[in-house]
Amino acid sequence: MEDTMTTHILTTRANFIDFMGHALEGNGMPPIAGRILGLLIFDGEPRSFSDLATELGVSRGSISANARALVQRGSIIKVNMPGDRQDYFQLADESFCVLLQTIATRMRSTSQAVQGFASELPDDATPHKRLDGLAVFFTAMADGIENAAKTLNQRC
Amino acid sequence: MEDTMTTHILTTRANFIDFMGHALEGNGMPPIAGRILGLLIFDGEPRSFSDLATELGVSRGSISANARALVQRGSIIKVNMPGDRQDYFQLADESFCVLLQTIATRMRSTSQAVQGFASELPDDATPHKRLDGLAVFFTAMADGIENAAKTLNQRC
DNA sequence: ACCTGCGTTCAGTTAAAATTGAACAAATCA
DNA sequence: TGATTTGTTCAATTTTAACTGAACGCAGGT
Structure with a gap:
C-alpha cells in the first residue's frame, strides 16, 4: 500500500520531468534543461550535480551546460552544502x-x-x-x- | 536618387525578411515560414506561389510545406486571382x-x-x-x- | 607527493529538423 | 492527344542542434 503510493508518485514524477523536457523544448530550450527544471520543481529541495546526472541518465557535460544556462536565466540557483564540495541546485524562488x-x-x-x-x-x-x-x-x-x-x- | 531610395527600401525589405526568418525560428517555426510571413507583411499585397519560391530562392516543395503551415495557423490566407490558376498568398487580417x-x-x-x-x-x-x-x-x-x-x- | 572526486571544456558523434529535387496527379491550353 | 504549368509528396540530403565522453585543472584528503 505504502509501496503502491510511492510507486505512483515516482511514476508521476518521471512523467512530469519528461513532460517538462518537451514543454521547454517548444520554448527554445534544450530538452535536458527542461528535465533538470522539472526535477527541481518537483523535488523542491537542493539536488547535487551528480544526482542530476545519475537520475536523468545523462552525461556530466550535459548537466554542466544546461544547469549553467538555467542559472544564468535565473530559473535555478547553485547552492553549497557545508562539508560537501559538490554543487547543489535548487529552484529559484522567483523562478x-x-x-x-x-x-x-x-x-x-x-x-x-x-x-x-x-x-x-x-x-x-x-x-x-x-x-x-x-x-x-x-x-x-x-x-x-x-x-x-x-x-x-x-x-x- | 530615386534609385538610391528604392535600393534602400529593398535592402530594408531583405533585412526584415531575414530577421523574421530568425525571429520565428525562436518560436518553433521553420525559418522559411518566417521569411514567407515577413515578405507578405512587408509587401501587404498577394504574392504568387512561384514568386515566393523565386524571391526567397527556395524550392517549391518548401513553399508548399511552409505556406500550408502558415495557412493552417491562420497567419496567411490563400487567394485566387481571376484568370490565373496560380495560388496567391497574403497576410491574414487577423494575423x-x-x-x-x-x-x-x-x-x-x-x-x-x-x-x-x-x-x-x-x-x-x-x-x-x-x-x-x-x-x-x-x-x-x-x-x-x-x-x-x-x-x-x-x-x- | 599521490590519489580521488568534482565540474568544465571541446572535439567528435548522434539525433532531429529543415530543405531539396525528382516524380507525380490534376488542370489548362493548343 | 500531347505539351505545359501548377502544387503536392516523399525519399534523400543537408544543416543545425544536442549530447557524449575523454582530457583537463582545481581542491581536498591521505
Missing part, C-alpha cells in the same frame, strides 16, 4: 517570475528591432505602417506578460 | 491576433497538463503545491496574452 520577465524582455527587443526596420522606410510607405503595427503587437505582448507577472502577486 | 491566440491556447493546455500531474499527487504532498503553482503560472500567462490581444483593439 516563474524570471521566466516571464525573460520572455517579456525578448518581446520588447523584438519590437525594437521591428521598429528599427520601420524607421528605415519613408513615413508614407505602406510597409512602414505595417511594420509599426507589428512593433505595437510585440509591445502589447510584452505588456500583457509583465501584467501577468504582477497578477501572480509574487515579487517580480 | 497578429491569431498568433496571440495560438500562444495563449498553448499556454492553457500546458497549464492543464501540469494540473493533471498535480492531481495525481496527494493533496498534502509538497510537490502538489508546486505543480499547482506552475499551473497557475501558465494560466496567468495565457490571461496576460489574451488581454494583450484585446488591447490591440482589433477583432480577436
